[in-house]
Amino acid sequence: MKSSFRIRAVAFLASAAVLALTACSAGSSTSGGGSGSSPGGDQKLSVGLVAEPASLDFTTTDGAAIPQALLGNVYETLVKQDDSGKIVPSLAKSWTVSPDRKTYTFDLVDNAKFTNGKQFTANDAVFSINRVKTAWTISLKAAMDVVASAKALSPTQLQVTLAKPSNDWLFRMTTRIGAMFSESGVSALATDPVGTGPFKFSKWNRGDSIVMVRNDDYWGSKPFFQQITLKYFKDATALNNALLTGTINVIGTVQAPEALSQFTSNDKYQVIEGTTNGEVLLSFNNSRPVFKDLRTRQAIRMAIDHKALLDTCWAGRGKLIGSMVPPTDPWYEDLTGVAPYDLAKAKSLLQASGAAGKTLRLRLPTLPYATSCGQVVKSMLEQAGLKVQIDQLEFPAAWLTTVFKNADYDMSIIAHVEPRDLGAVFNAKYYTRYDDPTLQGYLAAADSGDEAAQVDNMKKAARRLSEQAAGDWLFLLPNLIVADKNIKGLPTNAITENFDLSKLAR
């Protein structure tokens, strides 16, 4: 028995030593590149990301991870956004708009080819636009409802007629809605995407990575890297460690901002900090009786000390916004003052509305920012007199089914990263179940009016959301990228749906 005690004691000491060692050790190395005839030859790159796509088909599956990987890289759009948010040519060389703002005529490039060998023509554009209405199932497809007809005037000329003038439509054409498909390349979208982009889809190792190879027949300037692997990590620390050990070369979105100091203090790495479209929303299920009372919704907004929340759960990185508009949109206004932190007022509002003491179910996706901020939100709301029960739902599958599709929740936390998504997120059909005719009126006026009317009405819409407390905007996610020092072409701001891999070089 003595010997067994000794063995246990030694084992204990050994495990303590291992614990101490794991706490202190970190390896780092860099991977070399190759050479070849193209700018980057046969060089390869690995980019680390979180939240792997649930499918490769963004026409029928929601989730930001699919366009992040495929749009602009495998699929292209007629027009795209540049880094400043301006709409610039892509597969369309130029376009004109009729005086009544209802007819768009696009001149298309004549040398683009799909990766299945077919030439890209105006017929493919007509097919793609019509297909959004007939075959797409995701809610974002509503952006194409305004199109009355699309026809090919010639193989390189496309004419799209809208039912009414729309400021939003051309912008939506820069998003996944505007992706161009080949008629013969849509049979297996979920596993085998076919586009005209600078990269060809090569392989998807489920649960691990998506591999893309350079499209050597690409019509535009060819990418530097011969192969790019998007590697998915569920764990934020594992993602950081992957860069430290040279498994990946770029962290696409840092998910453990507290650990950023290990990169800023190391001159092997570069850290890029910019802004995104990712509004981290504390969403309310507005169809639930408890949220019908404006006072309850306002109380929740006032009970949250947003500055303290940002400092606590995202290391103070990001921006407080107060509504569903990021600073890169033309109609941005600082609306953080609409519902300032006021615990006493929040308490009295909850008493007045009768919600004090009620239990709300906060169903969180298993994403680092949601888990982290959820605990802060719970603590702050409980100080105001609510009870909050946290459930964690596996992301994407369980969260998308329970919260997003079935709206079986009271509150949730998720970053909405789609650009200009105010109207898409706050309507009766979306999981927020927010039915507000006044808001819809502003949005309709913004869409059909001239540019000044658009900005004016979008401002009104954003203010309306904030004043009506349709949700609470915790903060705007920062664009935090860490990469090997020698990687060039990384975007400062992430304001589009896609991660543009074609500009990356070494």
Add this chain to the structure above:
Amino acid sequence: MKRLNPSLIVGGAIVAVIVLMALVSFVWTPYDATLVTPTSRLLKPSWSHWFGTDKFGRDVLSQIMVGSRTTLFVGVVAVGVAAVIGVPLGILAAMVRRWPGEAIMRANDLLLAFPALLLAIMFGAVFGASTLTAMIAIGIASVPSFARVIRSGALQVMRTEYVLAARAAGRRPVPIAVRHVLPNVTSLITVQASVSFAIAVLAEAALSFLGYGTPPPTPSWGRMLQESQEFLFSAPRLAIFPGIAIAIAVLGFNLLGDGLRDRFDPKLEDRP
């Protein structure tokens, strides 16, 4: 004179401290273990916060105290499930010879081949991650070890004269199992329970670390470890305190198991 049994004493003392800590945490902790206090984030250990505070400004000592409840709850549920199913199965397999007894043991072997953590992750995916589902899964996975150990003990008891006499006197199997077999395998159950307890504690920590165990913000040592990952470089103490707590608890239950085994096994009594 009986020798002192250090395993039993040290193990018992550690377990007693953990139980005491859990009991005290119901009435008193230095701070509210789940209260987020942004103004006191990441404080170093001091007189006001002995183990410092985490990134949410929560007191680490208070969390470890409340976390010990989770640890004990986990052990009790997992061992309870394993014992309630495993003990009757083991006795049944010993008493019912021929093919039904064999069938029970082969089914047992099948379950034994299934990794406990995998079973718990599967349960978490199907029924939702919670301490209870994880622990029921760990309990089910521990059934085979209980059944196997109890069966071997029960087989010995079945050969004793008093059982043979009871059978000759025409007592029915159930009274024999309850009156004669069960009391004589109690020591085996106790030893197996304390060892399984240690395994369950470790399994809960691992599952919470992976996000399949105790959901936030309920304090759990495993989740404290997980949340401390991003601070391994800047504030390693956040990992070290719950890490040490887990190591000590597992050591305590293992030592207690060893000590009890030595105590109950007469053959080991005079071993140096």
